[in-house]
């Protein structure tokens with residue numbers, strides 16, 4: 001037997017990270033095809049061993065640091081070795097390394113603020129948006145220039161390690177001696193800045209020189225002062241921008257010096273006349289201050305900055321993957337004319353921006369770039385998002401050089417098409433590139449099959465994931481860019497197949513916890529600004545909703561999904577307190593309020609007791625965007641119908657589900673008493689729900705697919721009535737022409753529920769459906785991402801002002817992995833795995849791969865006459881079983897091939 005070797009070492013899920021802020025970092029590794037029986041981790045700083053785990057037997061190959069406090073700004077060496085089963089001796093050590101972040105007490109730098117006008121404070125409401133109000137003043141009068149900050153410093157001696165810790169109230173880029181620092185964009189990213197501002201840590205050792213050095217920071221409004229959210233209001237956290245940084249220089253003689261942002265930094269407006277993440281930027285190439293970020297530049301005319309005195313206690317080391325340029329797309333076609341503009345098609349809806357190579361422009365010539373996700377059916381320009389401040393226009397003012405290159409720095413857009421005006425001749429396709437932006441998550445999954453439409457559906461989901469995993473999980477990259485909790489909740493499982501999502505979603509959950517309300521309510525999106533808090537307090541109707549069933553429950557459901565996929569208890573532990581406070585909120589509200597329909601109704605004592613348990617009041621989004629409730633009415637009229645119809649049922653269903661999961665979570669975290677109390681509470685809410693809402697023949701009060709799908713998925717129908725309720729659901733689907741009619745909250749459950757209740761054939765028909773509403777309808781109509789609503793492009797080709805890039809309905813991707821490929825985790829972190837593919841007759845073969853804590857799992861199946869050949873590649877440590885047509889075979893680690901008879905198709909009950 002070959003020796004067990006630990007490989008792919010990670011700290012906090014990342015390979016050799018620097019700037020790690022976690023007090024108890026998680027160490028993980030894999031051992032290839034060999035099952036690990038035990039492992040040992042030790043951790044050193046210099047030649048001092050700080051901690052050793054001893055020989056431990058973790059459930060998954062992961063160990064949390066449990067030694068004394070790690071020193072800050074330090075290089076930490078760690079190593080791991082493992083024992084394979086039945087071996088007395090461990091394998092060899094494998095070495096890893098990471099670095100800790102600057103500690104809160106290490107900060108000596110001050111927040112500094114360039115002397116600048118405040119940005120225009122523009123406050124808009126949902127109502128303004130609906131009635132189409134727009135700002136009147138021209139953009140250049142409303143926005144202000146990007147500021148440059150310049151700091152010169154000397155270095156005397158040999159620097160062996162230099163780390164720049166930097167962040168901003170705004171967004172910034174850093175330059176050192178004329179070269180960009182790091183490769184991330186839009187730092188510091190989006191956070192709930194009133195509570196947390198992420199600090200980036202950069203390795204700048206190689207950029208330093210002996211003698212004079214210059215650090216240059218360009219500072220724009222970003223999420224802090226710029227426009228964001230549905231309303232497009234500005235200055236939601238502040239109307240001025242500021243920055244803070246601290247450069248730690250470690251010399252070969254052991255000296256440590258720091259270069260801090262302080263009052264000696266000089267500032268001047270930069271070549272960006274304005275820059276806003278939503279609106280776009282105006283870059284005036286002729287106004288560049290050449291050499292400003294290098295030694296020797298004369299900054300005598302520049303102004304001294306102010307010390308803003310802002311709080312340093314909100315600084316937190318950034319955790320996870322930053323936003324980067326993750327890809328480039330060539331133009332597919334360029335059409336148009338100089339007067340109307342050149343329309344460039346990139347063939348793919350993305351979040352990002354253009355990079356242009358421009359030749360022979362006159363000094364001052366303006367090139368304008370507009371962005372949209374779709375054209376009209378006949379190819380005319382159509383802005384599919386046109387809310388307040390959603391212009392999505394970048395402007396380049398030329399320097400007049402022979403060749404100029406331009407990519408915006410402080411803006412990004414949601415688009416497939418760009419319209420470029422200001423150019424006399426059509427740009428060559430090679431000169432227009434779409435630069436794709438996303439949080440740079442490790443892509444761990446893949447899915448392919450014999451039907452190109454399903455492949456396209458999967459690709460569409462991936463592209464929507466990429467575009468909306470941009471600093472925080474957002475609803476859409478063009479209209480709101482808000483961290484909607486409901487969207488993330490329904491999509492988390494699908495996302496986890498495609499990428500390593502734990503660091504990204506954990507950072508967002510940290511924001512969500514920071515935004516939790518004093519009464520335990522969990523907001524409908526996070527980050528949530530002070531302006532959001534004010535405007536929601538003043539709003540009426542849907543705009544006033546601050547917590548909502550299925551949205552707020554993300555605080556329970558997202559950590560649970562992450563735990564299911566990774567077995568990482570830390571994710572649960574971090575969020576347990578917030579979950580319990582959300583549960584208390586629901587419990588209290590349930591006890592205090594009765595649904596309006598029961599006003600003045602004399603209730604029996606039993607019914608009153610049941611009602612007092614049910615969280616069934618208040619405004620909620622309900623099963624948002626249920627297709628049948630939207631048909632034939634203008635969106636702003638229709639949007640409230642599904643909430644009205646479903647909220648009283650949806651809220652207690654999510655309450656019961658969250659309670660049940662919280663009970664399991666408490667048990668997993670070794671809190672047996674709490675677990676028992678929560679389980680009892682969950683059981684009584686379930687019983688109250690059934691008594692109030694489930695009839696003796698398994699009917700629910702609202703005849704919508706979504707209500708049945710959720711009730712069945714969350715086990716809220718008595719066992720004896722399950723099949724009747726499922727038949728009712730199946731009848732609703734069949735009556736709808738085998739088309740789904742599920743909204744945001746229920747769509748992730750529909751196919752699973754149909755399949756689990758014996759309606760597999762119907763689930764297939766819904767999946768393969770091509771009439772609207774259906775996934776393949778979108779594919780057939782040229783979708784390259786997942787749309788916000790199924791009729792974003794109607795059968796007659798007409799287009800609507802909705803988002804073409806909302807991942808929520810893309811949750812079906814989890815079905816492709818879990819049921820079409822058949823990769824199902826049956827114990828947390830894939831410790832146990834069932835490979836149980838649905839041998840869907842539409843398909844001849846399927847091939848899928850996803851990441852697990854033990855390493856990648858690959859499954860493929862191919863029809864071979866009357867048999868099916870299943871090929872698997874599995875890491876060691878997983879108990880895997882192949883199940884086809886009632887036959888089960890154990891699966892070994894490594895590569896194996898199994899030939900099984902193809903079962904006859906599942907019957908329809």
Ligand code: BGC
Pocket residue numbers: 230475476480484486487621624806
């Ligand atoms: C967003 C959604 C979000 C919803 C809340 C919309 O405007 O785009 O995706 O979840 O509001 O109901």
